Amino acid sequence: xxxxxxxxxxxAVGIAPISVPKASDILADxxxxxxxxxxxxxxxSLPSERDxxxxxxxxxxxxxxxxxxxxxxxxxxxxxxxxxxxxxxRPDRQSVARPMExxxxxxxxxxxxxxxxxxxxxxxxxxxxxxxxxxxxxxDIRRIHEKFLATTDNLAEYKKLNLEWHLxxxxxxxxxxLIALMEAISxxxxxxxxxxxxxxxxxxxxxxxxxxxxxxxxEERNPELAHNRMAKHLGAYMDVxxxxxxxx
Amino acid sequence: xxxxxxxxxxxAVGIAPISVPKASDILADxxxxxxxxxxxxxxxSLPSERDxxxxxxxxxxxxxxxxxxxxxxxxxxxxxxxxxxxxxxRPDRQSVARPMExxxxxxxxxxxxxxxxxxxxxxxxxxxxxxxxxxxxxxDIRRIHEKFLATTDNLAEYKKLNLEWHLxxxxxxxxxxLIALMEAISxxxxxxxxxxxxxxxxxxxxxxxxxxxxxxxxEERNPELAHNRMAKHLGAYMDVxxxxxxxx
DNA sequence: TCCCGCTTTTTGGTCTAATCATATTACTTT
DNA sequence: AAAGTAATATGATTAGACCAAAAAGCGGGA
Numbered sequence: 001x002x003x004x005x006x007x008x009x010x011x012a013v014g015i016a017p018i019s020v021p022k023a024s025d026i027l028a029d030x031x032x033x034x035x036x037x038x039x040x041x042x043x044x045s046l047p048s049e050r051d052x053x054x055x056x057x058x059x060x061x062x063x064x065x066x067x068x069x070x071x072x073x074x075x076x077x078x079x080x081x082x083x084x085x086x087x088x089x090r091p092d093r094q095s096v097a098r099p100m101e102x103x104x105x106x107x108x109x110x111x112x113x114x115x116x117x118x119x120x121x122x123x124x125x126x127x128x129x130x131x132x133x134x135x136x137x138x139x140d141i142r143r144i145h146e147k148f149l150a151t152t153d154n155l156a157e158y159k160k161l162n163l164e165w166h167l168x169x170x171x172x173x174x175x176x177x178l179i180a181l182m183e184a185i186s187x188x189x190x191x192x193x194x195x196x197x198x199x200x201x202x203x204x205x206x207x208x209x210x211x212x213x214x215x216x217x218x219e220e221r222n223p224e225l226a227h228n229r230m231a232k233h234l235g236a237y238m239d240v241x242x243x244x245x246x247x248x
Numbered sequence: 249x250x251x252x253x254x255x256x257x258x259x260a261v262g263i264a265p266i267s268v269p270k271a272s273d274i275l276a277d278x279x280x281x282x283x284x285x286x287x288x289x290x291x292x293s294l295p296s297e298r299d300x301x302x303x304x305x306x307x308x309x310x311x312x313x314x315x316x317x318x319x320x321x322x323x324x325x326x327x328x329x330x331x332x333x334x335x336x337x338r339p340d341r342q343s344v345a346r347p348m349e350x351x352x353x354x355x356x357x358x359x360x361x362x363x364x365x366x367x368x369x370x371x372x373x374x375x376x377x378x379x380x381x382x383x384x385x386x387x388d389i390r391r392i393h394e395k396f397l398a399t400t401d402n403l404a405e406y407k408k409l410n411l412e413w414h415l416x417x418x419x420x421x422x423x424x425x426l427i428a429l430m431e432a433i434s435x436x437x438x439x440x441x442x443x444x445x446x447x448x449x450x451x452x453x454x455x456x457x458x459x460x461x462x463x464x465x466x467e468e469r470n471p472e473l474a475h476n477r478m479a480k481h482l483g484a485y486m487d488v489x490x491x492x493x494x495x496x
Numbered sequence: 497t498c499c500c501g502c503t504t505t506t507t508g509g510t511c512t513a514a515t516c517a518t519a520t521t522a523c524t525t526t
Numbered sequence: 527a528a529a530g531t532a533a534t535a536t537g538a539t540t541a542g543a544c545c546a547a548a549a550a551g552c553g554g555g556a
Contacts, residue, residue: 020517020518022538022539023539024316024538024539035354036350036353036354042354048506048507048508049507049508050506050507050508058539058540059539059541060540060542061309061312061538061539061540062538062539062540064309064313064508064509065312065313065316065538065539067508068272068313068316068317068320069316069320072316072317072320072321073320073346073350074347074350075350075354078507078508078509079507079508079547079548080507080508080509080546080547080548081506081507081508081546081547081548081549082505082506082507082548082549082550083506083507083548083549083550084507084508084547084548084549085506085507085508086508090351090354090355091347091351091354093351095347095350095351096347096348096351098321098347099321099322099339099343099344099346099347100344100425100428102284102321102322102339102343103339103341103343103344103424103425103428104425105284106283106284106323106338106339107338107339107424109424109425113423113424114425116372116376116423116426117423117425117426119372120368120369120372120373120426121368121369124364124367125368128364175361175364175365176351176355176357176361177348177351177352177361177365177433178364178365178368180348181429268546268547270509270510271509271510272509272510296535296537297536297537298535298536298537306510306511307510307511307512308511308512308513309509309510309511309512310509310510310511312537312538313509315537326536326537326538327518327519327536327537328517328518328519328536328537328538329517329518329519329520329536329537330518330520330521330534330535330536331519331520331521331535331536332518332519332520332535332536332537333536333537334537497556498555498556499554499555499556500553500554500555500556501552501553501554501555502551502552502553502554503550503551503552503553504549504550504551504552505548505549505550505551506547506548506549506550507546507547507548507549508545508546508547508548509544509546509547510543510544510545510546511542511543511544511545512541512542512543512544513540513541513542514539514540514541514542515539515540515541516537516538516539516540517536517537517539518535518536518537518538519534519535519536519537520533520534520535520536521532521533521534521535522531522532522533522534523531523533524529524530524531524532525528525529525530526527526528526529526530
């Protein structure tokens with residue numbers, strides 16, 4: 001068992017570095033496959049921890065580790081108590097948005113990139129909303145819209161309703177993936193953007209006008225118009241944001 | 249300790265349901281804050297598990313659970329052995345793309361929605377690539393492009409290089425978030441799309457022509473042209489995909 | 497008969513205390 | 527000095543116990 005000899009042999013034969021997977025990872029992979037293949041459907045439960053221990057041959061810690069992985073991934077929800085257990089569920093939008101937010105925060109993504117992202121996605125969402133919206137969704141947008149128009153000097157309220165307005169439009173697009181993306185980038189944008197770019201009365205008035213125009217296009221089910229007006233609205237916002245130095 | 253009495257009191261006073269957070273979640277939140285606030289920088293290590301046990305007062309299981317959460321989130325990487333530990337890192341693009349893929353698979357997102365997503369994002373990436381690309385990135389794209397043009401009847405090879413081509417364009421955009429999004433949706437698309445829509449020689453020839461045109465626009469650093477040509481290319485692809493019934 | 501209240505049972509959550517595996521460091525020997 | 531060997535710090539894994547929550551079962555009384 002000479003280590004040098006072993007190393008030489010390894011180099012000579014060209015053994016690739018062997019990665020030793022963790023027991024919990026292997027079990028997590030298997031359980032994930034079970035879920036994704038549809039063997040266990042949403043609402044149903046995985047076997048109890050103690051069952052998994054006996055069937056897998058692993059210890060309870062490893063089993064719990066595996067379950068914890070799936071929980072973070074949003075594939076299961078665990079509840080204590082009898083008839084509790086690991087209940088399979090479809091990951092919600094937050095399971096997508098959360099990692100994205102972590103990514104944005106960790107990499108200190110510039111506001112510029114976030115707005116870029118928004119500019120790419122939101123006009124599209126507006127166009128889809130124009131063609132795909134239901135009556136309930138439209139009513140929801142209108143309700144938020146009216147409240148938004150009614151805001152005056154309460155900046156926090158203005159920002160909150162502005163955000164809600166955009167998210168309501170997004171939800172009407174019926175594209176779950178793009179909605180999740182919007183949700184993910186909205187929070188960082190509205191945190192990073194600060195209050196300065198909406199301080200003047202004029203800017204807020206223009207935003208309200210733009211919202212009205214976009215909503216009108218959506219009500220008329222005119223996707224091209226909604227797309228262009230949203231793009232113009234965001235362009236104006238970006239121009240304002242750009243003239244203001246970053247707070248960081 | 250009459251339970252009925254307690255319940256009535258609770259209803260009367262209007263006590264909100266109290267959520268009992270798990271110990272590991274609390275610790276995970278704290279450690280995550282430490283990382284995101286920059287108190288522990290990428291490359292540095294968190295305290296060892298045994299240290300965390302003594303400072304937090306929790307058991308080793310809970311501490312390990314917390315660390316496992318952060319690991320799944322891509323915030324740390326753990327390595328065994330002396331001078332191992334939980335090393336802080338920035339989440340990579342995979343940490344964003346993976347949850348998105350799980351979301352797509354779990355919700356059985358239609359190919360239509362995925363292509364929509366792509367249509368929203370990729371023309372934008374092409375435009376940004378036109379203005380932001382470096383010489384190395386352009387050389388990389390060209391290398392893949394040449395290999396792509398050289399493919400003939402090997403469909404697997406064609407599809408692989410096609411995917412790589414699109415991702416290379418995306419990388420040149422320098423928008424990390426949109427790159428991650430592209431990576432995330434590319435795999436499901438190319439899995440779901442099957443082989444049928446690229447079976448005819450004519451379709452492949454047109455795709456090659458379109459790639460050439462897009463690349464040309466990028467080399468000329470003309471963002472509008474790159475945007476429009478990419479949109480047209482994707483539109484053509486979607487038309488083809490739409491004429492073919494889903495494989496599911 | 498039906499409902500309240502107690503007990504039982506199942507399940508996840510937490511803790512303790514070892515032991516194993518791995519990789520680095522420190523030491524010893526040649 | 528270089529090479530080999532022992533000590534050590536770290537995560538990975540196991541085992542077993544007990545706690546807490548929540549549902550199910552049971553029994554007595556209105």
